[in-house]
């Protein structure tokens with residue numbers, strides 16, 4: 001798996017302290033243009049890329065917001081979406097954001113092909129449709145000579161994802177997949193600085209979870225008078241308005257919660273250790289959201305794909321076997337979403353949510369060389385922190401050591417079997433923009449410079465993650481441990 005370059009653009013999204021940390025430790029800060037080609041690259045670097053968006057739903061709009069934080073580089077030309085209710089407001093907001101560059105409308109289309117044909121000036125396309133459309137739309141755009149930023153999960157099928165890799169190879173466009181953690185400076189710091197420096201020692205276990213609670217799993221309704229006529233839905237392959245809105249629950253369009261949420265975090269197991277798993281055991285099912293009446297007597301949502309999945313992956317790393325456990329639950333939001341990397345010398349907890357940022361040293365570790373000097377890799381965690389490991393994040397003060405009163409009677413009795421509290425540190429890198437912004441910036445920079453090697457998440461790496469996740473379905477079906485074959489990860 002390729003090592004991501006630290007994008008020069010990242011410096012724009014971190015506070016100075018964080019930028020200094022990251023640039024100093026990678027040596028990949030702002031590059032100095034000296035050679036002719038470097039000067040040419042520099043000229044390319046700031047140029048405006050004419051962009052289009054396919055799919056103006058929740059994530060499409062988030063990409064628009066993320067892109068708006070990039071100081072230069074994007075001019076929106078057109079959008080395509082079959083649902084005017086989503087399409088119109090996004091186009092209007094884009095027009096507002098374009099204002100400092102151009103006047104005039106952002107063109108709106110129902111059909112993707114028509115948009116591409118009418119706007120040859122489009123250089124890059126963002127795709128944020130339901131997952132089953134990622135493969136055909138990516139291929140279409142690449143074949144028309146565009147660069148593509150396609151949202152995760154690459155596809156709801158391994159065949160679809162494989163075709164995307166092929167389409168990427170057959171065409172010249174820059175092709176990025178939206179696993180935005182690859183461009184997140186805090187994640188890059190953990191991977192490049194903490195793990196590679198060996199601070200945690202041999203990592204024997206990883207853990208990841210995304211618990212997204214009951215309320216978030218309720219069906220998305222249909223806004224008043226915004227129903228798409230049945231014949232139009234059917235023309236675009238949707239069975240009903242309910243399926244169109246809740247496409248994630250159905251195998252025809254999406255991959256269920258393990259793909260929707262697990263895509264981000266299982267991808268991190270592969271990316272952090274630059275490898276793919278050797279085996280997988282998975283269990284899950286539609287155990288709650290089966291359409292039967294819920295506690296309020298009303299029918300619960302009806303998932304076709306498992307509403308909860310637990311996976312156990314085994315990785316053969318250079319240091320030995322590493323087991324990674326992952327769970328996605330929709331019946332509880334308990335303790336949210338984060339990943340944990342556990343080594344014999346220390347553990348690191350990380351999430352896109354900045355409240356999860358803890359690195360713990362095991363007893364007896366001397367981390368002075370990494371925690372002192374001008375550019376420490378870790379800084380001391382404050383004594384009072386927001387602790388997300390309670391259900392409602394709140395300030396938490398580190399317990400004081402046990403003490404004894406004058407009579408020699410312990411005020412607090414420690415259980416001799418209890419492990420000593422670990423020494424807490426944190427990663428001194430703060431992302432002060434929307435989590436998708438650095439990833440969108442990385443894509444735009446790669447398009448500007450026409451450098452696919454600049455991408456932090458290329459299509460082949462994303463394909464391997466897609467296989468790692470979607471094989472869980474095969475495993476759940478057979479009830480047996482799945483042993484990955486080399487060809488599973490080849491195209």
Ligand SMILES: NC(=O)c1ccc[n+]([C@@H]2O[C@H](COP(=O)([O-])OP(=O)(O)OC[C@H]3O[C@@H](n4cnc5c(N)ncnc54)[C@H](O)[C@@H]3O)[C@@H](O)[C@H]2O)c1
Nearest residue numbers: 055056057058059060081082083086128129131151152153
């Ligand atoms: N990277 C992330 O953090 C992240 C977060 C959320 C969603 N996503 C991904 O973004 C994608 C979209 O998710 P969402 O939550 O925005 O879904 P959504 O249902 O809110 O939006 C999907 C949009 O696609 C449109 N669409 C459907 N068929 C179309 C067609 N044939 N042509 C053009 N447009 C069509 C719909 O009308 C809708 O506006 C998914 O792949 C999802 O996995 C990524």
